[in-house]
Amino acid sequence: MEFSAKEQMIEQQLIARGIRNKSVIRAFFNVPRERFTLKEYEHLAYQDGPLPIDHEQTISQPFIVGLMTQALDVKRNHKVLEIGTGSGYQTAILAELSNAVYTVERINGLHDKAKAVLDALGYTTIQFFIGDGAKGLEAYAPFDRIIVTAAARKVPENLVKQLANHGKMVIPVGGSWFQDLLVLTKENGTITTENLGGCRFVPLIEAR
Numbered sequence: 001m002e003f004s005a006k007e008q009m010i011e012q013q014l015i016a017r018g019i020r021n022k023s024v025i026r027a028f029f030n031v032p033r034e035r036f037t038l039k040e041y042e043h044l045a046y047q048d049g050p051l052p053i054d055h056e057q058t059i060s061q062p063f064i065v066g067l068m069t070q071a072l073d074v075k076r077n078h079k080v081l082e083i084g085t086g087s088g089y090q091t092a093i094l095a096e097l098s099n100a101v102y103t104v105e106r107i108n109g110l111h112d113k114a115k116a117v118l119d120a121l122g123y124t125t126i127q128f129f130i131g132d133g134a135k136g137l138e139a140y141a142p143f144d145r146i147i148v149t150a151a152a153r154k155v156p157e158n159l160v161k162q163l164a165n166h167g168k169m170v171i172p173v174g175g176s177w178f179q180d181l182l183v184l185t186k187e188n189g190t191i192t193t194e195n196l197g198g199c200r201f202v203p204l205i206e207a208r
Contacts, residue, residue: 009046019066027096083133084149088114150204
């Protein structure tokens with residue numbers, strides 16, 4: 001039996017590396033990653049690595065998307081905030097898991113393209129916003145889950161405030177070239193932090 005590129009990606013890049021949450025794996029099966037890449041990179045959509053997209057941004061390595069999504073532990077009734085829509089691929093994965101996804105992108109062109117792709121794929125439970133992701137979406141808070149897909153120098157206090165009790169946030173934190181992937185859990189106003197290891201993301205641009 002010959003496996004497709006997507007099936008090989010799921011077996012070799014996700015399951016073999018510890019991404020075994022059944023709902024997360026099902027989401028990866030359902031989302032066509034090639035729809036979120038540039039045309040010239042479609043044939044590389046399921047390779048083990050990030051790919052460039054417009055505006056000098058990237059679509060993350062499948063394993064990193066899987067690691068962050070599994071750590072976020074999204075349930076169907078969770079309200080999820082994504083900081084950095086980017087290509088929209090992570091947004092689609094989240095929309096496979098939650099009925100309420102809010103996503104913020106600072107670059108108009110990325111916002112427009114991701115929304116067009118996600119709309120074309122039939123996702124109807126995503127709300128799109130343009131703005132400074134580090135500020136979050138105070139008007140819609142609190143959020144059960146927050147995922148940040150760009151590297152922050154430190155955890156934005158606005159996002160901590162907008163995280164619901166018993167909520168989780170996954171965020172890369174560090175310098176320009178290397179970060180730690182952190183999972184923050186909020187319990188009765190107290191934040192505990194787990195470090196999932198090193199990673200590399202484009203920087204989170206905050207308004208000054």
